[in-house]
Amino acid sequence: MGYDTAHKTDVESVVPEEFGGMWFLKDxxxxxxxxxxxxxxxxxxxxxxxxxxxxxxxxxxxVVSGAVDxxxxxxTVTVGAEEAIRLDSDQQRQIENNGEERATLVLAGAPLDR
Known part of the structure; x- marks a missing residue:
């Protein structure tokens, strides 16, 4: 088969529900x-x-919906709905939701060719 599918509910969140949720889909x-x-x-x-x-x-x-700092x-860079930011591997980063609604993001990462 030339493809695989996944839904976030296929895996357990690694973040408690009261803070939102984080689902790793790589595996x-x-x-x-x-x-x-x-x-x-x-x-x-x-x-x-x-x-x-x-x-x-x-x-x-x-950022799919909402906004994050x-x-x-x-x-600090504010990234809103339908915007993206790319981060170098050595860039220190921390995401924070200072808005009034839940923010949903898709995070993608891969090793750089060395």
Whole structure:
């Protein structure tokens, strides 16, 4: 078969429901390099600060609905519905929902060729 499908309910969320939810779909889709994650953040919710410098993975965050602030060290970039941001692997980042509605994002990441 030349394709695989997945739904976020096929896997358990790694974030408690009161904060939204985070579903890693890489294994369900059987991808070898590309990670695909659905993230939902309630108002006031935020992810952990991190980077992927060691693993060399760049990421793209696409906001499906709502808006989020992406904290990038000293800088903060607001990304709204139907917008995307690409992040270098060594860029420190933290996502935060400072809006009044739940934000839904699709996160995609893959290792850079080295």
């Amino acid at each position: 369900e889709l059987g991808t070898s390099e590309l990670g695909v994650t659905v993230l939902e953040l309630e108002p006031g919710g935020k992810g952990k600060a991190h980077d992927h410098g060691e693993g060399g993975q760049e990421e793209v965050y696409y 992406v904290h990038l060290g000293e800088e």
